[in-house]
Amino acid sequence: MAVVGVLALQGSFNEHIAALRRLGVKGVEIRKPEQLQSISSLIIPGGESTTMAKLAEFHNLFPSLREFVQMGRPVWGTCAGLIFLANKAVGQKEGGQELVGGLDCTVHRNYFGSQIQSFEAELLVPELASKEGGPDTFRGVFIRAPAILEVGPEVEVLADYPIPSKQVLYSSSAVEIQEEYAVPEKKVIVAVKQGNLLGTAFHPELTADTRWHSYFLKMASEAGEETSNTIVAVSRVSPSSDQQTRYDLPIFQ
Numbered sequence: 001m002a003v004v005g006v007l008a009l010q011g012s013f014n015e016h017i018a019a020l021r022r023l024g025v026k027g028v029e030i031r032k033p034e035q036l037q038s039i040s041s042l043i044i045p046g047g048e049s050t051t052m053a054k055l056a057e058f059h060n061l062f063p064s065l066r067e068f069v070q071m072g073r074p075v076w077g078t079c080a081g082l083i084f085l086a087n088k089a090v091g092q093k094e095g096g097q098e099l100v101g102g103l104d105c106t107v108h109r110n111y112f113g114s115q116i117q118s119f120e121a122e123l124l125v126p127e128l129a130s131k132e133g134g135p136d137t138f139r140g141v142f143i144r145a146p147a148i149l150e151v152g153p154e155v156e157v158l159a160d161y162p163i164p165s166k167q168v169l170y171s172s173s174a175v176e177i178q179e180e181y182a183v184p185e186k187k188v189i190v191a192v193k194q195g196n197l198l199g200t201a202f203h204p205e206l207t208a209d210t211r212w213h214s215y216f217l218k219m220a221s222e223a224g225e226e227t228s229n230t231i232v233a234v235s236r237v238s239p240s241s242d243q244q245t246r247y248d249l250p251i252f253q
């Protein structure tokens, strides 16, 4: 029988486990290479990718994580987890950090700037809404977030984010003049899927909207069907009516 693992070295793994629990699914904390053998799909949470990479190196996790991805097991990376999955990461100190790779894209580690430039934005998520229902937008929580600069041909873009013109214009008296010249809107990619790999630059586990988790669970069970695996269920936590009506509010549990 298969279970969903959550890499639990650092970052928001508890929040992912709580989100899975709200969907009636048990998430298992993964800290050692051998534990990957008992799971069929994995979530790599957000946090701080350099710290997470150091811990993963310390626990000798990289070879097993790469093997897990290469075996075609479903893996979802959020934020720092997305950086882990990318084939290439830029915007980091010389030498960089070790990556798991597998996702054919280039990410910029801190595309939106430092911690104080963190923000929330409503993202258009047509693919998610078509599979999971609900509104066609999703509240993206971006915390010192990465962005995807380039994707390979196999990669499906699930969401992008238009950079507000203020963010690309200079803060001088020339602003209005420049606006008249219609600066072309720049977009960066913030959610992708490639086969069994899913990547989001934002933190769905910090909102009460569980549609990305549910989307990933469907990917996992579709992949599991081929090997007759099932997801372990736990008793479903029914959201309060308040949560149901305001389900994009951040949750901290």
Ligand code: GLN
Binding pocket: 045, 046, 047, 048, 049, 050, 078, 079, 080, 081, 083, 109, 110, 143, 144, 145, 146
């Ligand atoms: N930009 C961060 C990093 O490089 C990731 C931030 C996050 O996971 N919230 O690790």
